[in-house]
Amino acid sequence: MSEFDPLTTLTSRLIAEEVIKRVNEFDKLQAKLRATERVLPYISKQETMRDLDISDNTLTKFEHNGLKRYQPDYKTSLVYYLIDDVIKFIVQAD
DSSP, rough: OOHHHHHHHHHHHHHHHHHHHHHHHHHHHHHHHTSSOOOSSEHHHHHHHHHHHHOOOHHHHHHTTTOOOOSSSSSSOEOOOHHHHHHHHHHHHH
């Protein structure tokens, strides 16, 4: 039976704990964002700010850091986000 290096064992444990933490965060956020009945996989900017309890400025920072926004082709100020994109962004940003 071979012995494991204590540093390797500790590192492995910390990595596993971080993965579990992120999976749990992903599940919680996904459940929260999917709690309402939606026909489309998109969430409006207003709903995103409300559900995540963030400001417009924070959401703008999210966009500058890679969160993709979707706007209809017709003239409108409406902005939407793909729910899965929001979830992935939040979990990765942590």
